[in-house]
Amino acid sequence: MEFSELKTLENCSEAEAVVVLEKFIANYSQVFTFPDLDGELKRECVELILEWLKKPQIAPKTSIACLQAFRILSRDKTNMQALTTKNALDTLIMVAGIQHYTQQDINDVAVTICDGDQTVMVEAQKCLCNVIFNSIEAQRYCCKSGCVDGVVQRLKTYGDPDVQFDVKFFDMRILFLLTALPACIETRPRVRYELHGFTYLMEVLDLTLRDAESQDRGLTDQQVELCAEILKILFNLTISREKKSVDEEEEAHFMRLVSILHDLLMSTIMSKDKKEDLQSHIVNLLINIPADFYEELLTPVVEDEKGVEKEMEYDGKNMEAISVILDFLDHRLRTSTKNVKESLAPILHCLCEACRHNRAIRKFCRLKVLPPLRSEVKRLPEEGDSLRNKLCKLLTSPVTEVKDLVAHFLFILCKENVSRMVKYTGYGNCAGLLAQFGLLKLGDSGQRKGDYSSNSEDSETEEYAELKDQVNPVTGRWEAERPDPMAGMSDEQKEYEAHQLLNTIDKLQRQGVVQPCRVSDEGKPVPVGHVLELLEGQGGAEGGETVDSDQD
Numbered sequence: 001m002e003f004s005e006l007k008t009l010e011n012c013s014e015a016e017a018v019v020v021l022e023k024f025i026a027n028y029s030q031v032f033t034f035p036d037l038d039g040e041l042k043r044e045c046v047e048l049i050l051e052w053l054k055k056p057q058i059a060p061k062t063s064i065a066c067l068q069a070f071r072i073l074s075r076d077k078t079n080m081q082a083l084t085t086k087n088a089l090d091t092l093i094m095v096a097g098i099q100h101y102t103q104q105d106i107n108d109v110a111v112t113i114c115d116g117d118q119t120v121m122v123e124a125q126k127c128l129c130n131v132i133f134n135s136i137e138a139q140r141y142c143c144k145s146g147c148v149d150g151v152v153q154r155l156k157t158y159g160d161p162d163v164q165f166d167v168k169f170f171d172m173r174i175l176f177l178l179t180a181l182p183a184c185i186e187t188r189p190r191v192r193y194e195l196h197g198f199t200y201l202m203e204v205l206d207l208t209l210r211d212a213e214s215q216d217r218g219l220t221d222q223q224v225e226l227c228a229e230i231l232k233i234l235f236n237l238t239i240s241r242e243k244k245s246v247d248e249e250e251e252a253h254f255m256r257l258v259s260i261l262h263d264l265l266m267s268t269i270m271s272k273d274k275k276e277d278l279q280s281h282i283v284n285l286l287i288n289i290p291a292d293f294y295e296e297l298l299t300p301v302v303e304d305e306k307g308v309e310k311e312m313e314y315d316g317k318n319m320e321a322i323s324v325i326l327d328f329l330d331h332r333l334r335t336s337t338k339n340v341k342e343s344l345a346p347i348l349h350c351l352c353e354a355c356r357h358n359r360a361i362r363k364f365c366r367l368k369v370l371p372p373l374r375s376e377v378k379r380l381p382e383e384g385d386s387l388r389n390k391l392c393k394l395l396t397s398p399v400t401e402v403k404d405l406v407a408h409f410l411f412i413l414c415k416e417n418v419s420r421m422v423k424y425t426g427y428g429n430c431a432g433l434l435a436q437f438g439l440l441k442l443g444d445s446g447q448r449k450g451d452y453s454s455n456s457e458d459s460e461t462e463e464y465a466e467l468k469d470q471v472n473p474v475t476g477r478w479e480a481e482r483p484d485p486m487a488g489m490s491d492e493q494k495e496y497e498a499h500q501l502l503n504t505i506d507k508l509q510r511q512g513v514v515q516p517c518r519v520s521d522e523g524k525p526v527p528v529g530h531v532l533e534l535l536e537g538q539g540g541a542e543g544g545e546t547v548d549s550d551q552d
């Protein structure tokens with residue numbers, strides 16, 4: 001079918017128009033670009049489709065055919081001007097049912113979802129999603145035309161059981177786009193404060209959870225998808241706020257929001273894939289929320305409460321929500337082979353904030369991630385299937401962001417104590433973090449200043465105490481005693497071997513293979529110009545001898 005056949009829409013009956021449109025849809029349903037479509041012809045086709053769409057009392061079937069044809073044309077980003085005129089956007093907004101009503105309109109006419117055919121509305125919403133995503137002009141117009149106001153107004157009707165899921169979902173998709181795209185950045189504070197969208201969105205989440213609970217079942221796939229879209233919008237609304245300044249109203253909002261996130265974490269979800277997707281959005285949103293409100297993730301354990309496992313209780317608090325986040329981290333550690341940064345960084349960031357600002361969460365996470373060492377000390381810290389093993393393995397990851405976040409997380413669990421960090425990870429694994437913080441020279445007594453309790457949590461097991469003296473601090477593993485390689489050597493032989501070692505280091509340095517460093521008074525590595533500088537403060541070379549730099 002040629003595009004020019006759409007021109008026949010100008011002089012035909014409604015039945016004939018449907019035939020033409022359905023033929024077009026069938027031929028181009030899997031086509032996403034139209035390089036041969038002339039811009040003027042595209043404009044003419046769109047105008048004819050809009051004329052039919054605006055005709056009064058046409059059948060829903062005709063409206064749907066018009067919108068589906070429009071949506072196919074909106075896939076191609078070229079010549080978008082034809083689809084983003086005021087006429088086109090106003091028509092789509094009207095058919096989608098999200099035109100803005102003033103307070104007077106609302107008083108005069110009952111504005112409800114029943115004002116139009118919902119199947120037609122959904123098709124119009126899909127068209128809007130396409131043009132908003134593909135056109136900056138559409139983004140700017142929709143932000144100023146009352147489209148955002150209309151979506152927020154319709155949020156109030158979501159308690160109506162007659163409102164279809166697709167209407168809610170694509171409403172949220174439109175609102176997400178209009179709060180996420182760069183051209184719409186001014187929409188975020190308006191939705192949050194002026195239109196009170198923050199409150200309405202939380203109410204929809206709460207309503208969805210209560211609906212699932214009343215049906216005595218877990219969240220369905222559709223409910224999870226709707227919640228995920230709402231969480232994405234809430235992320236957009238909180239991403240640019242100052243975490244330090246929280247007024248009384250915001251405090252109430254955040255407390256309620258984190259409480260809802262707790263319920264979402266604890267909810268039963270039928271699909272494993274949907275569960276992971278929802279948990280990912282929850283963690284992303286938690287990062288934007290001031291960590292002081294993470295306390296709402298914990299609930300008090302009532303004496304007669306049943307169903308709470310003993311291992312999920314700590315200091316009188318139910319820690320199940322935190323356990324879910326740790327299990328999510330463990331799942332990502334097991335399954336993430338690509339995009340490691342995207343998969344792990346948000347969870348690690350969230351756990352770092354939670355553990356740094358909440359003592360109960362930190363102590364519970366330490367019990368799960370860094371339990372007292374026993375016989376496993378005979379293995380390298382990065383060997384094994386425990387959370388500690390998997391995290392220690394990432395301490396040498398080439399993905400810098402993940403490596404640093406893992407190191408920070410483990411360091412916080414160790415109350416930023418150097419000797420404890422070395423004990424659980426090995427000096428070799430955590431040397432990069434210690435160098436970054438300037439802690440290489442603090443030794444066993446070194447600890448950064450932090451808001452941590454003074455009482456010790458580093459109780460040793462009997463198994464570890466027996467092996468402690470034979471643990472290699474560099475590798476973090478117990479090693480059987482080895483014979484002294486220099487036993488039986490004369491002093492002259494030992495001196496010769498020392499010179500050989502210095503010459504080898506000197507050669508590697510000159511070739512650019514290694515860069516020897518010494519630890520400064522600030523506890524950070526400082527490059528040395530010559531290997532003999534490593535001997536300063538240790539007596540130097542006897543008799544003023546120099547290194548034979550030409551000797552291999």
